[in-house]
Amino acid sequence: MSTxxxxxxxxxxxxxxxxKPLEASYGKMMMWFFIVSDALTFSGFLAAxxxxxxxxxxxxxxxxxxxxxxxxxxxxxxxxxYVAFMTFVLIMSSVxxxxxxxxxxxxxxxxxTLYMFLTIIGxxxxxxxxxxxxxxxxxxxxGAVQTKGGNILQFVDxxxxxxxxxxxxxxxxxxxxxxxxxxxxxxxxxxxxxxAYTVEEVLKGLKSHENVLVRTQIINEAGEKTVLSRAxxxxxxxxxxxxxxxxxxxxxxxYGSPLFADFFFFITGFHGxxxxxxxxxxxxxxxxxxxxTYERRKNYEMVEKVGLYWHFVDxxxxxxxxxxxxx
Amino acid sequence: xxxxxxxxxxxxxxxxxSNTQKIWGVLIFLxxxxxxxxxxxxxxxxxxxxxxxxMKLLNWVFIIxxxxxxxxxxxxxxHMRDETKGLRRAVVWTAIFLILYLIFILLQEGxxxxxxxxxxxxxxxx
Numbered sequence: 238m239s240t241x242x243x244x245x246x247x248x249x250x251x252x253x254x255x256x257k258p259l260e261a262s263y264g265k266m267m268m269w270f271f272i273v274s275d276a277l278t279f280s281g282f283l284a285a286x287x288x289x290x291x292x293x294x295x296x297x298x299x300x301x302x303x304x305x306x307x308x309x310x311x312x313x314x315x316x317x318x319y320v321a322f323m324t325f326v327l328i329m330s331s332v333x334x335x336x337x338x339x340x341x342x343x344x345x346x347x348x349x350t351l352y353m354f355l356t357i358i359g360x361x362x363x364x365x366x367x368x369x370x371x372x373x374x375x376x377x378x379x380g381a382v383q384t385k386g387g388n389i390l391q392f393v394d395x396x397x398x399x400x401x402x403x404x405x406x407x408x409x410x411x412x413x414x415x416x417x418x419x420x421x422x423x424x425x426x427x428x429x430x431x432x433a434y435t436v437e438e439v440l441k442g443l444k445s446h447e448n449v450l451v452r453t454q455i456i457n458e459a460g461e462k463t464v465l466s467r468a469x470x471x472x473x474x475x476x477x478x479x480x481x482x483x484x485x486x487x488x489x490x491x492y493g494s495p496l497f498a499d500f501f502f503f504i505t506g507f508h509g510x511x512x513x514x515x516x517x518x519x520x521x522x523x524x525x526x527x528x529x530t531y532e533r534r535k536n537y538e539m540v541e542k543v544g545l546y547w548h549f550v551d552x553x554x555x556x557x558x559x560x561x562x563x564x
Numbered sequence: 565x566x567x568x569x570x571x572x573x574x575x576x577x578x579x580x581x582s583n584t585q586k587i588w589g590v591l592i593f594l595x596x597x598x599x600x601x602x603x604x605x606x607x608x609x610x611x612x613x614x615x616x617x618x619m620k621l622l623n624w625v626f627i628i629x630x631x632x633x634x635x636x637x638x639x640x641x642x643h644m645r646d647e648t649k650g651l652r653r654a655v656v657w658t659a660i661f662l663i664l665y666l667i668f669i670l671l672q673e674g675x676x677x678x679x680x681x682x683x684x685x686x687x688x689x690x
Contacts, residue, residue: 259651269655280663284670291674292681301605321602325595332591335641339583460613548641552634559630563605564623 268542272549275511279553282507283560286500296388296454298493299462300562302399306373320562323366324554327512330359331551338544341537346526349540353523356547360516367509374501377484380432381491382439384477389493391452392443393464402481405449406434406442432481439481440474454493501561508557511550518543570645573636590640597629 259266290297301316308319337352380402381391392400417428434442443449451470455463465473482491490498522543531537571586572579573593580586604612604622612622639645644652 259648259654261647261651266651269651273655273659276659277662277666280659280666284663284666287667288670288674291671292677294675294678295682317602317605321598324598328591328594328598331637331641332587335587336584338643339587545642548637551641552637555630555633555637559601559626563601563626 262538264538264542265545268545272545275549276553279504279507279556282500282504283556286504286560289494289496289500293494293496295456296494297456298454298490298497299456303374303492303497304370304562306378308369317562319366319370320558323363323370324558326359326362326366327551327554330356330363331548333359334544334547338537338541341531341540344532344535344537346529346532349526349531349537350523353519353526353540357516357519357523360512360519360547364509364512364516367505367512371502371505374498375484375486377482377491379491380434380481380483382436382474382478383480383482383489384473385479386477387495388454388477389482389491390473390478391462391491393450393452395448395450397461397464400449402434402439402442402483405446406439408434409438432483434481436474436478436481440471440478443471443474504557505561508550508553511553515543515547515550519547568646569643573640586640590636594633594636597633601626601629 257263261269304320305314305316306319307313307315333352333355337349337356340348340352378401379391379399381389383389392402392405394400416431417423417426419425419427443451447467449470450467451465451473453463453465453473457463480489482489484491485495485498485501487495487499487502489495492498522539525531525539526537531539569583569586571581571583573586573590578589580589604625608622612620612625614621616624638656644656
């Protein structure tokens with residue numbers, strides 16, 4: 238071992254190794270370049286969302302009408318309130334993270350521990366809220382009819398307020414259409430849950446309720462969805478109605494274009510996955526802090542590196558918030 | 565290393581005594597910007613409804629405020645302010661250039677497809 242070359246004589250020279258390019262440590266710089274590539278992935282998704290939206294610019298769902306729910310406040314229309322709360326939670330957990338990094342610079346183990354813990358809690362609240370948001374979106378609230386061409390017809394009353402299917406449609410008790418299951422015959426074919434109503438029942442309900450009108454996807458000059466006349470409403474459901482849609486999934490979406498639901502699930506899902514993995518990494522670092530690993534190292538740079546990732550997750554959310562909920 | 569922090573934001577208009585204070589100051593600023601966005605999003609004032617460069621003025625305001633927020637998250641929470649110019653430019657300009665390019669191409673194409681539908685050559689098939 239004594240013959241091992243320990244000095245190459247090139248230290249301090251730019252390409253000699255052993256120096257820090259751009260005065261950043263290797264780990265931090267690699268985290269930055271990972272963040273650049275991840276930012277490009279997310280902007281790819283958001284740009285694809287923009288593409289689809291521009292493609293159907295006159296028929297895209299209005300986000301304020303989709304995300305109106307707040308937990309524990311049933312039946313109230315409160316657009317944006319809950320998602321603003323989620324944004325604030327994420328920014329707040331970013332703040333506790335940067336406070337942990339700052340405490341790390343002062344080698345203050347107790348404070349780093351506390352702030353890392355708060356950051357993890359913030360992340361968990363955010364992921365939980367996201368799950369609730371998904372569940373609400375999947376469940377839907379008013380229901381709609383999809384046409385043969387894939388468009389969505391919703392129902393409003395004379396004042397333009399939304400009317401839910403359950404308020405005017407009566408399900409026929411003598412239904413003979415049974416949901417197909419694998420155990421009955423064709424084992425290689427399965428089918429999703431059947432809607433509560435059929436199109437015929439919706440048509441019957443529409444005919445018997447004078448004040449219910451159909452609202453199409455098309456956005457008019459006032460920035461609102463077009464409401465059809467009474468005669469036209471019945472004609473549309475009669476001629477084009479094909480499927481009753483309640484809630485949203487990857488195939489259908491009661492709020493409008495299925496692409497809206499697809500992108501919502503994909504982009505917020507991908508972001509939620511980042512938050513989740515961020516929480517897991519934060520927990521690992523938290524235990525390292527508690528065990529005193531960085532105390533012995535006299536260096537809390539690992540906290541700083543996961544901090545960069547955590548802030549990046551916050552940064553992405555700022556853009557998702559704008560393009561899904563505001564614009 | 566980021567042991568020495570630059571403690572001023574808004575080009576020196578607002579100076580802080582310590583890094584911790586700066587963090588809270590930035591939080592207040594970001595919360596304020598988010599609150600403005602939410603209020604504008606709920607009330608949608610008529611004055612912002614005019615169309616500028618193919619989009620509603622309100623949407624431009626939202627996008628600009630978002631970029632402002634992104635700037636302060638990157639500069640103060642991620643300590644980009646304290647990094648060298650080289651690292652800052654390598655990260656920021658690479659991303660900005662590629663993202664602008666991507667957005668331009670996709671939105672242009674989306675608008676084109678919309679006009680094809682609009683003019684009635686294709687009704688709807690995908």
